[in-house]
Amino acid sequence: EDKVVQSPLSLVVHEGDTVTLNCSYEVTNFRSLLWYKQEKKAPTFLFMLTSSGIEKKSGRLSSILDKKELFSILNITATQTGDSAIYLCAVMGFNKFYFGSGTKLNVKP
């Protein structure tokens, strides 16, 4: 059965800390892996990864994919309270997105 597993389920850090969120997957016909940030309602797109070993960066956020070991990590450096959100990992199979349950990040001042 295709699945996406995220860890940890929740995380509490202080401003300035660095966090690493994990996403492992077992999805047939893998096409790409995506990260989303959900603050209130609509998840907003962060990254799309299709190739192993190529890091994608956007400001303090970065992500990398390992297609051999079937996982991805999302790093956030120098965290800020505005980073508090649920981070969702999704894997695109042949015709369908598979979502993980998300990691709830709480950044305290």
Next chain:
Amino acid sequence: KAGVTQTPRYLIKTRGQQVTLSCSPISGHRSVSWYQQTPGQGLQFLFEYFSETQRNKGNFPGRFSGRQFSNSRSEMNVSTLELGDSALYLCASSLVRGTGAGYTEAFFGQGTRLTVV
């Protein structure tokens, strides 16, 4: 470019009633997927429509149904509502590049918050 639009934003229904939610995808996007999100279960896939045809279906009872119109707008219907149907229902649209190349990233609407009392 307008984003994904879901209506209504909030809805309160009583048990046994039925409800219809609407989703207008980004212009040019022909794939529309529906998800149910609850605190306990996370984001659960309901179904996906492409060119007016349901292509994928999640593990939800037959009370949950949907359709897509020729302009790619989609509706989701839930009949005989149960308390457990209270959730945020999200719609996402994607641009399909073509066979083999897959989809682009999915763009989400703001969701419809359904409360069943």
